[in-house]
Amino acid sequence: MHNVWMEQGFDEHRHLEDLMTFLAVARLGRYNAAGEALGVNHSTVSRRIRSLEKAMGGRVLVRTPTGWEVTGLGRQALTTAEEIERALASLAQRSQDGEMKGMIRVAAPDAFSTEFAVPALARLQQQNPGLTVELISATQRVRQNRSGVDLEVVVGKPFVHKAIAVRLMDYELGLYASQDYLDRFGTPQGLPELAGHRINFYIESALRIDDLDRATESLPQCRRGIDSTSVFAHVAATEAGAGIGLLPSYLGEQRPGLRRLLAQEYAHPLSYWAVVREEAMRNPVVAATIDALQSKGAAGIDSRASITEHR
Known part of the structure; x- marks a missing residue:
């Protein structure tokens, strides 16, 4: 070189x-x-x-x-x-008491960042005051040439080279609506009755995650509600009665104003994975961050964590 x-x-x-x-x-x-x-x-x-x-x-x-x-x-x-x-x-990471110091950079989808990464990283930082955290919000495919972040969280099992993929947690998408919306447009009694209803979800042309893209395959032809690149906009649009939201269950269940629809007929399973370059796994800060994220995910949702390595 x-x-x-x-x-x-x-x-x-x-x-x-x-x-x-x-x-x-x-x-x-x-x-x-x-x-x-x-x-x-x-x-x-x-x-x-x-x-x-x-x-x-x-x-x-x-x-x-x-x-x-x-x-x-x-x-x-x-x-x-x-x-x-x-x-x-x-030069700044030398510590006599075993405290971890330095920088950890994590890229993750915004919902995972807010609900799981921030609490986990905050606790890790409290335990290690010399640790600095940078959290980049990104919902996209894993990059084969991951540039500059220590750890990347993606939706769906990634297929990468010379990297380690760590399963963090499982979750699912469900159908949610406000009572006001249901009062105005009726409550669907089966998936076929969704036809004609508005759906709040990602902008189709901007969606590059295959596992998310497949979430609507089992649904009938629906009208578009408020599409957005932000999952929190999906939640807000659903709470505002703009349509039926296709939401992560861990977000939908937290909103008392939202009601889950057709849970026995529709649940789209997904998972969050962390991708780490092989050399980065030797960094104790990266390893501690993965442990913290897995623990937080397991505490929030019943998850089955596993590690696979792709070379």
């Missing part, structure tokens, strides 16, 4: 800011978000990325529909950037 740097005339010290900026973009996927995290503007981020690409002699990032992702050449820069970051962080 270092031969490549030297062939391109790369000075790691001179380009330290470029590398750290690139690392932020790789993790967050957007120049604006990286700039906010670093306290610089968009043009500074762009300038630093161009400087890094000039030094390396090629593109380190490529634009995709979901944001910027790392190229093959960029993965070399990512490795070096993470090594530098770990070296700097290790």
